Amino acid sequence: MTQAPRIAIDAMGGDVGPEVMVGGAAAARADFPDLRFVFFGDEAVIRNEIAKHKTLADNVELVHTDSVISGEDKPSQALRRSKDSSMGMAIAAVKAGEAEAVLSAGNTGALMAIAKVALRTMEGIERPAISALLPTLGKTDVVMLDLGANAECDAENLVQFAVMGAAYARTVLDIPRPRTALLNIGTEELKGTGILQDAAARLRAADALPLEFTGFIEGDRLSRGHVDVIVTDGFSGNIALKTIEGTARFVADLIRNAFTSSLRSKFGFLLSRPAANLLKRTLDPNNHNGGVFLGLNGLVVKSHGGADSNGVRNAIGVAAKMAKADIIRKISNDLENFPNKAIEDAAE
Amino acid sequence: MTQAPRIAIDAMGGDVGPEVMVGGAAAARADFPDLRFVFFGDEAVIRNEIAKHKTLADNVELVHTDSVISGEDKPSQALRRSKDSSMGMAIAAVKAGEAEAVLSAGNTGALMAIAKVALRTMEGIERPAISALLPTLGKTDVVMLDLGANAECDAENLVQFAVMGAAYARTVLDIPRPRTALLNIGTEELKGTGILQDAAARLRAADALPLEFTGFIEGDRLSRGHVDVIVTDGFSGNIALKTIEGTARFVADLIRNAFTSSLRSKFGFLLSRPAANLLKRTLDPNNHNGGVFLGLNGLVVKSHGGADSNGVRNAIGVAAKMAKADIIRKISNDLENFPNKAIEDAAE
Structure with a gap:
């Protein structure tokens, strides 16, 4: 696994949105200087926030998205609107191998529904x-x-x-x-x-x-x-x-x-x-x-909707550490090496 | 309702037993000087504890019981052994109208099972x-x-x-x-x-x-x-x-x-x-x-098994206030006056 993971960030989710998501990423650079970020959301707003932070001068990408999954969207609505949304496109980046993890502070039910469809559950789960x-x-x-x-x-x-x-x-x-x-x-x-x-x-x-x-x-x-x-x-x-x-x-x-x-x-x-x-x-x-979110073929981290930039920094830290530790592969190995047999035994 | 309720106390229940149950009753006299107590349990042990407290010199009765419901007893076992036990006899005192409330720090499942059989649930519950x-x-x-x-x-x-x-x-x-x-x-x-x-x-x-x-x-x-x-x-x-x-x-x-x-x-x-x-x-x-315990034709108060004498004092306070307020009759009235109709409407 790369020592410089790329984190796809849904910049629009959460109670505050871009200010804390971008601010948290800037702060996380202090913990992980080589971390790369791809922000998804309203380009003008995010560009404005990025400009406030010198630590985000490089290794930052920005993908404009037209829509946002709201806190009120039901999972079924979120799935239909996933394609053009900041949340859906950030998850798609993980599926496409363009990022090692996705972080969102948006609607938990929507995030789980979209991630399940896009990334699928691990074998045995x-x-x-x-x-x-x-x-x-x-x-x-x-x-x-x-x-x-x-x-x-x-x-x-x-x-x-x-x-x-x-x-x-x-x-x-x-x-x-x-x-x-x-x-x-x-x-x-x-x-x-x-x-x-x-x-x-x-x-x-x-x-x-x-x-x-x-x-x-x-x-x-x-x-x-x-x-x-x-x-x-x-x-x-x-x-x-x-x-x-x-x-x-x-x-x-x-x-x-x-x-x-x-x-x-x-x-x-x-x-x-x-x-x-x-x-x-x-x-x-x-x-x-x-x-x-454990049990998916991809790393999805949910930030608390009300988290401040320090909270987002810590959630990015979780994503970074887990990406560096290659946890998805490790869980997958565990499931292959032990539990398929053990779970079957246990399930009898 | 009487202004001097009688509280039936299962003196044997809880992690400590008679020391805190009797000590708590003695302390509760400071809050409710006219409160009357009936202790159920091992006579010699309880008498010894009562002797330690001057405030328990009068308005105290003692009923010897041979057995104790333990924390490990399943509700079915407790029911079988209820008759001679401190818990069962304390509840029976409420059923017989000899006490306005019962307090026990014993096994919650056993207390509920015995109380349900002895006191029955209120109509509509x-x-x-x-x-x-x-x-x-x-x-x-x-x-x-x-x-x-x-x-x-x-x-x-x-x-x-x-x-x-x-x-x-x-x-x-x-x-x-x-x-x-x-x-x-x-x-x-x-x-x-x-x-x-x-x-x-x-x-x-x-x-x-x-x-x-x-x-x-x-x-x-x-x-x-x-x-x-x-x-x-x-x-x-x-x-x-x-x-x-x-x-x-x-x-x-x-x-x-x-x-x-x-x-x-x-x-x-x-x-x-x-x-x-x-x-x-x-x-x-x-x-x-x-x-x-709400919903029974009698007032049953459960003290935390690990409560100290101050905790027991507070639980006795709850029992005393509710007995003085005649809560069982009030809930019964509420059920008669409103909810039978309202619950039926609500249940449709």
Whole structure:
């Protein structure tokens, strides 16, 4: 794999659009000086944004597109309008081998629908999943999936997510045999739905898989650092992810209110500002931006719609690292080497 | 309703047992001096604990029981062993009218199973739900249900939960027309499962219900104070509740690490201790202890298994306030006055 990956950027997606997408790319150059960018969207607007950043003076291309997939477009509408859109053309660049990864902050459902049609799912994978790294108290982040692509999943989907999530953890977190758990409402074998009990039985039986299945995990343990991969359906995963975000913001707001409620507190807060900054750094969702669509024949990274340029910078970092690590090929190898057999065994 | 409710306490349930259950009751006397207690469990052990607290010198009864429902007992086992157990006999006291509420920190599944058989579900309610008050940035807490009684729910269950949750909010939070939302992975009408879309359509159509249906709410908005009642199935509700707990603890741990990482931070932290204490008070799950089983012909309050005596004190407070407000009769009236018709309309 090239050491200078090309990232196709849908410059029009997200709540803000070109300003943060281009600004984030400019900032990402500080982390990856040789990274190449291809921006897709309104040429005049993007050119204007590029001009603001000296670091974007070279290795930048621009492809004008006439239309934008909006946040309101249903996946079916997005598919019909994909061809001329910034999102669709950025994905097409990956399919054509003109970019190693695509980044979009646009409509998640549309991005998944277009990416599925254009890039197709990997052999052995029925449905792609959205995964991301979440902060923990342990030494490394935890991989969690599915975060919202599939509201309803069967046991086979969950087993495939486990295989993909473990491959992600092996590649990006460098953990040879990731500890992998299923999210549930209790840890006893008989807790939760039949689908979860079925998935657990398959994973327990599949000891050839390159992961250590540790059973069920509850919502209060997600950030403890006791596991490396947390597998769930897209409904529960999305609820859990957003609840983490919302609770972190809630606590940050409480802190702000609490520490500014008296002069003494204010003074204390000033003195402890380095600590407060560390806290903010750990909790700011921009610092964990970049959801990866796993299970496609191509690298698709979703930036949070509300991310700022620092968030986009981090999502580009995720895309760059995964492209450099050639993760698609590695997951593909994993699926070929172990899980086809193991998954079949597990599925019996 | 009596101004001095009798609370039947399963003294044996929970991770600690009699020490915190009796200690919590003693502490609750400070909040409700006329409260009467009936403890169920091992007589010698409980008598020993009661002797430690002067506030328990009067208005306390003790019923010896030979067996205890353990955390490992399946609901079916618990039902068979209910008769002589501290949990079963405490519930039986409510059924017999000898207590206005029962409190247990034991096995949730067992408590629900025994309570359902002994107290039966209210007319018009198919399944009871576990509800609790969660802290928000708004003026009042938010009622959330189901928190784990029903891993899988249909649209009718969710509509009934909405009616019960709204009645709870009207009684305990004193909100005449509670803003009520369904937890989902997006706010657009077509997001989520068919069950959720069906429940939303029924609630939208049921404008005779004494609640304001505000549509879907996402996981990052639970603590914002924008709604008064959040309705979901027991799987997602349990995941969300525990994720809130886990994230709050995660943040508290980060704060501790961050603020003690340098001498300057330590000093700042000491100065801002009143603010930090305020934060701890808001986030400590003991301060929001007390899950209420709604939909039964009797008041059943579940204390967190890991609660300390302060947590038990708060759960007793929940039971006492609800008994004094005569919530069971109020919900029953609500069901009679509005929802039978409204639910039927909504269900069409």
